[in-house]
Amino acid sequence: MTQLKLRSGFTFDVTNLYGPKAVTEEEVKAFEPVYTKAHEAVMNMRKTGIMPGHLSKDGEPEEVLFPQLPYIEEGNINSPERIFALEELARTTRNRVDTVVFLGIGGSYLGGKVLFDVQCGEFWNLKSTEERKGFPKAFFAGNNVDSHKMTGLIHFLKADSHTKPNYTVMAVVISKSGSTIEPMSNYMVLKQAMNDAGIALETVAVTDPHDGGEKETLLHGLAKKSGWPIFYVPDGVGGRFSVFSEVGLIVGALTGFDIRQFLDGARDMDHACQNPDIWQNPALLNSVLKFLAGKNHGRDLEVLMPYADNLKSLSEWYIQLLAESLGKRLDKQGNVVNYGRTPIVAVGTTDMHAQTQEHQEGPQDKVVQFVSVENWPDDVTVPHLYDEYPKLAAFSGLPLSQILEAARSSNAEALAGDGRPSANYILPALTPYHLGELMFMLCLSIAYEGEYANVDAFNQPGVEVYKKFLGGRLKKLQEK
Ligand SMILES: O=P(O)(O)OC[C@H]1O[C@](O)(CO)[C@@H](O)[C@@H]1O
Numbered sequence: 001m002t003q004l005k006l007r008s009g010f011t012f013d014v015t016n017l018y019g020p021k022a023v024t025e026e027e028v029k030a031f032e033p034v035y036t037k038a039h040e041a042v043m044n045m046r047k048t049g050i051m052p053g054h055l056s057k058d059g060e061p062e063e064v065l066f067p068q069l070p071y072i073e074e075g076n077i078n079s080p081e082r083i084f085a086l087e088e089l090a091r092t093t094r095n096r097v098d099t100v101v102f103l104g105i106g107g108s109y110l111g112g113k114v115l116f117d118v119q120c121g122e123f124w125n126l127k128s129t130e131e132r133k134g135f136p137k138a139f140f141a142g143n144n145v146d147s148h149k150m151t152g153l154i155h156f157l158k159a160d161s162h163t164k165p166n167y168t169v170m171a172v173v174i175s176k177s178g179s180t181i182e183p184m185s186n187y188m189v190l191k192q193a194m195n196d197a198g199i200a201l202e203t204v205a206v207t208d209p210h211d212g213g214e215k216e217t218l219l220h221g222l223a224k225k226s227g228w229p230i231f232y233v234p235d236g237v238g239g240r241f242s243v244f245s246e247v248g249l250i251v252g253a254l255t256g257f258d259i260r261q262f263l264d265g266a267r268d269m270d271h272a273c274q275n276p277d278i279w280q281n282p283a284l285l286n287s288v289l290k291f292l293a294g295k296n297h298g299r300d301l302e303v304l305m306p307y308a309d310n311l312k313s314l315s316e317w318y319i320q321l322l323a324e325s326l327g328k329r330l331d332k333q334g335n336v337v338n339y340g341r342t343p344i345v346a347v348g349t350t351d352m353h354a355q356t357q358e359h360q361e362g363p364q365d366k367v368v369q370f371v372s373v374e375n376w377p378d379d380v381t382v383p384h385l386y387d388e389y390p391k392l393a394a395f396s397g398l399p400l401s402q403i404l405e406a407a408r409s410s411n412a413e414a415l416a417g418d419g420r421p422s423a424n425y426i427l428p429a430l431t432p433y434h435l436g437e438l439m440f441m442l443c444l445s446i447a448y449e450g451e452y453a454n455v456d457a458f459n460q461p462g463v464e465v466y467k468k469f470l471g472g473r474l475k476k477l478q479e480k
Pocket residue numbers: 105106107108174175176177178179180239240324460463
């Protein structure tokens with residue numbers, strides 16, 4: 001077994017990714033000068049906020065400040081006052097607001113959704129207020145322009161509002177740029193519908209902090225004019241790195257997720273990842289093995305396959321982190337490189353019955369990255385109901401968690417048997433702390449890989465291209 005284990009218990013098992021049949025010791029050794037230089041660049045970015053070659057949308061040098069987020073300190077983005085403001089919002093919402101609707105897309109949605117799923121799970125909105133400990137029901141409705149979904153949500157809110165007097169909905173509109181079509185259009189539809197139905201709607205804005213002047217976002221101006229509380233998407237923190245900022249934390253705070261433990265996990269991971277020794281630094285090891293698997297072995301697809309339903313959204317969050325950060329046409333010197341590794345969402349065991357056929361026998365172009373959870377506090381055991389049937393007796397008497405892990409390790413073994421690499425992030429438990437460790441490690445891995453590939457991991461010029469076409473099409477629709 002080849003593993004990197006932190007004191008917290010967080011483990012990165014690379015037995016099936018590192019070795020003679022996958023990325024070799026020699027390859028990693030030969031790569032040492034490159035990853036050492038990248039490590040120095042990331043260390044420097046931590047101290048100064050400067051990552052050479054990173055430019056903003058307007059082509060201006062821009063700081064990269066996400067490494068500061070785990071530290072709740074005076075003068076930092078997550079100052080004690082800002083964390084307190086989030087907790088205060090949660091306190092005043094609890095036992096008063098019935099339903100919260102989060103409206104954001106991309107980085108203004110995906111990270112928060114992970115926190116929600118880990119904390120609340122699939123059945124949250126079916127629980128009683130007592131079971132939710134007074135925290136509101138929660139929906140996400142800004143991540144598409146799908147009238148069927150919005151109609152369904154409005155229908156639900158109208159029906160639910162009849163169940164109690166003074167029913168209150170809170171809309172949390174999250175947009176760094178402040179005018180993104182999906183959250184803003186859905187917000188306007190929701191507001192009109194709540195107004196027409198006579199349901200109280202409160203609004204909270206989460207956007208860029210610029211107050212007044214050219215840089216003030218539309219959402220910020222509107223929030224000021226309307227007297228809505230404003231929370232911030234900090235300068236220097238791109239959407240896909242913003243789960244540790246108010247963007248993600250507001251979702252956590254409003255649904256009872258322990259945001260301080262989440263940040264503690266991220267902070268402890270950040271400490272571990274300051275170590276230049278690749279066998280002590282999970283982000284360095286992860287990024288080096290994934291980069292070399294792509295570069296030297298053609299493994300440029302990464303399947304992120306957590307064995308836990310509530311972590312499917314982690315995989316969806318990672319899609320944006322990997323794809324938007326590393327999928328780049330130009331390198332930092334402006335040469336065309338068309339770099340990227342393609343992320344794929346999967347969940348075990350579900351996708352063993354859908355994708356595994358292709359992972360096992362399709363092109364040799366993937367690394368399957370598992371996530372497993374060691375301890376399940378609510379583990380259930382399959383009862384001995386039909387022991388007369390050997391096929392059912394084979395798993396009767398076993399806890400579901402053991403069946404899950406047996407399935408995952410069988411998958412890894414089967415892949416390895418055909419020389420197909422995989423790795424496993426092992427979380428001691430599915431807690432805010434360990435989730436913070438994992439998500440922060442992935443953010444740092446991407447920062448390292450940007451350096452190996454010599455691309456700007458913190459911009460996203462490619463998403464501007466279609467937006468220009470969309471603007472033109474909407475204008476034509478208005479003119480009709
Ligand atoms: O927070 P905003 O500005 O609404 O942007 C949402 C998402 O749109 C993008 O800008 C492009 O898709 C992402 O980078 C971002 O996370």
